[in-house]
Every structure is written in C-alpha cells, then in structure tokens.
Amino acid sequence: MLSMFDFLSVNAVWTIQLIVHGLLAVALLGALTHQAMAVAAPARQVAGPSGFVTRFRNVHGASYATAICVLWVVTFILGAWIYTKYRISIRIPLERNGYFRTLGFFELKEHAAALGLFILPAYWAFWRDAKNPAYDSARKWITVLLAAMCWFSFLVGHVLNNVRGFG
Amino acid sequence: MTAVTEPRAQAGSATASYAAFAIVFAIAAPVIYVASELGGFPLFTYHPGTGRIDFGFAAARTNEGPAMYWYGWLATTLIGAAIAGLAATLLPRNVIGRIPLFLIWLLPLLVLPILAYALMPFWTR
Numbered sequence: 001m002l003s004m005f006d007f008l009s010v011n012a013v014w015t016i017q018l019i020v021h022g023l024l025a026v027a028l029l030g031a032l033t034h035q036a037m038a039v040a041a042p043a044r045q046v047a048g049p050s051g052f053v054t055r056f057r058n059v060h061g062a063s064y065a066t067a068i069c070v071l072w073v074v075t076f077i078l079g080a081w082i083y084t085k086y087r088i089s090i091r092i093p094l095e096r097n098g099y100f101r102t103l104g105f106f107e108l109k110e111h112a113a114a115l116g117l118f119i120l121p122a123y124w125a126f127w128r129d130a131k132n133p134a135y136d137s138a139r140k141w142i143t144v145l146l147a148a149m150c151w152f153s154f155l156v157g158h159v160l161n162n163v164r165g166f167g
Numbered sequence: 168m169t170a171v172t173e174p175r176a177q178a179g180s181a182t183a184s185y186a187a188f189a190i191v192f193a194i195a196a197p198v199i200y201v202a203s204e205l206g207g208f209p210l211f212t213y214h215p216g217t218g219r220i221d222f223g224f225a226a227a228r229t230n231e232g233p234a235m236y237w238y239g240w241l242a243t244t245l246i247g248a249a250i251a252g253l254a255a256t257l258l259p260r261n262v263i264g265r266i267p268l269f270l271i272w273l274l275p276l277l278v279l280p281i282l283a284y285a286l287m288p289f290w291t292r
Contacts, residue, residue, distance in 0.1 A: 104289025
C-alpha cells in the first residue's frame with residue numbers, strides 16, 4: 001500500500017503543513033485587517049470616487065466575523081500540531097546556535113495566539129449582535145486587539161521560518 | 168400570538184445565555200491561563216520526543232527530549248473558563264449586564280507583559 005511518504009520526505013510533509021498554516025494566516029490577516037480598519041476608522045461618505053484606503057476600510061465588518069473565527073481556530077489547530085515538530089526539529093538547533101530572543105518571541109506568539117482564541121466567543125457574540133450599541137466599544141477594541149495579535153503572530157512566525165524552516 | 172412570540176423569546180434567551188457564557192469565558196480565560204503558566208498547573212505534560220503524556224506537571228526525563236506544557240495550560244484554561252462561563256449562564260441578566268466589557272480586551276493586554284516576563288531566560292541569555 002502506497003503512502004504519501006513514498007513520494008515525499010518527512011520534512012517535505014511538515015513543510016507543506018507549515019505553508020498551509022502560513023496561507024491560512026495570510027487569509028486571516030487580510031480579513032482581520034479589513035474588519036479592524038472598518039470598525040476603528042470607518043469610511044465617511046464622499047461625493048466623488050473613493051480612493052484605495054477608503055474602499056479598503058469600507059467593508060461590512062459583521063460579514064467577516066464567522067470566517068475570522070473559523071480561520072483563527074483552524075490556523076491555531078494546525079499551528080498547535082506543527083508546534084510538536086518545531087519543539088524537536090527547530091527549537092533545539094536554534095538553542096544550540098544561541099537564538100534565544102527569536103525563540104522567546106516565538107513562545108510569546110504562542111501565548112498571543114492562545115489569548116486571541118479565548119476571546120473569540122465574545123468577539124463572535126458581539127459581531128452577531130452588531131446593531132447592539134451596548135457592544136460597540138468592546139466590539140471595536142476586541143477586533144483591533146485580534147488584528148494586532150494576528151499581525152504579531154504572523155511576523156514572528158515568518159521571521160522564525162526565515163531563521164530555520166523544516167527543509 | 169403565543170406561537171409567534173415564544174420562539175422569539177427562546178431565541179433571545181439563548182442569545183443572552185450565549186453572550187453571558189462568552190463574556191465570562193473571555194474574562195476568566197486569561198486569568199486562568201496566566202495562573203496556570205506561572206503556577207505550573209498544566210492539565211497534562213506532553214513529551215514530543217517519545218509521545219508520552221503525563222497527567223499534570225512532569226519534568227523532562229533524561230535522554231527523552233524536552234517536555235511541553237503549553238497544551239496542558241490550554242486544556243486547564245479551556246476547562247476552567249468553560250465552567251465559569253456555564254456558571255454565568257445561571258446568573259440573572261442584570262448581574263451579567265453589570266460586568267465591564269472592557270475587561271475582555273484589557274485583560275489579555277495586561278497578561279501579555281506578565282507572560283513576557285515569565286520568558287525572561289530567553290531575553291537574558
């Protein structure tokens with residue numbers, strides 16, 4: 001019986017999973033940035049044609065909420081799965097080479113991703129009830145915080161992959 | 168008339184119960200997470216070198232590679248915060264309405280520097 005390991009090395013399989021994790025993170029980053037811009041700096045009505053920035057933030061934030069929750073959870077689960085391999089194959093060699101601050105930022109990214117996961121149920125509840133003014137402030141700042149956490153996690157993960165990937 | 172309003176009332180009640188769960192879950196989770204990390208209370212310890220899982224905190228074993236606690240901290244937090252959230256659904260709505268919602272985004276911001284401080288060996292080596 002053939003398995004994928006007959007065609008791909010173990011490292012290639014982990015690299016593919018890491019790339020999928022990264023692509024999901026890109027989608028999440030785009031959606032969250034659009035939504036955060038829309039809620040933190042909503043576009044004003046203009047008489048003439050609107051520019052790129054205005055169009056970028058002129059999205060219907062509520063329509064992104066479920067997709068963002070699904071993307072965060074799926075990206076998180078895949079990242080948590082890859083984390084087991086990272087602990088052996090990436091972190092130990094980097095420790096030997098003295099990249100302690102890089103590793104420290106990666107551990108902090110894991111904390112940020114977990115903290116983001118914990119506020120997703122509230123985020124979803126507030127966006128599902130998007131017309132309730134009692135949630136306006138919390139909805140805005142939770143969305144901005146999630147976007148900041150996503151940017152931080154994405155950049156740290158990207159830098160760490162540049163320092164040492166699975167290949 | 169009753170047939171029309173009852174489902175709506177039930178839907179409103181379900182929405183309020185979910186909101187109560189989500190709000191208390193989001194407030195409890197960062198507190199439990201940071202306590203679990205600083206206090207060393209992972210629900211389990213995973214040893215990726217051997218695939219072994221120990222209940223609670225377990226130190227890395229000689230010649231068996233590192234121990235991972237992050238999954239255990241997550242499990243402790245998700246269970247603890249879910250219990251707090253479910254308990255909140257039993258509270259009267261006016262009690263839930265008095266919870267300051269800014270805690271949901273402020274607490275993660277406050278615990279991040281604490282978690283960064285706990286990573287001090289990485290910054291000072």
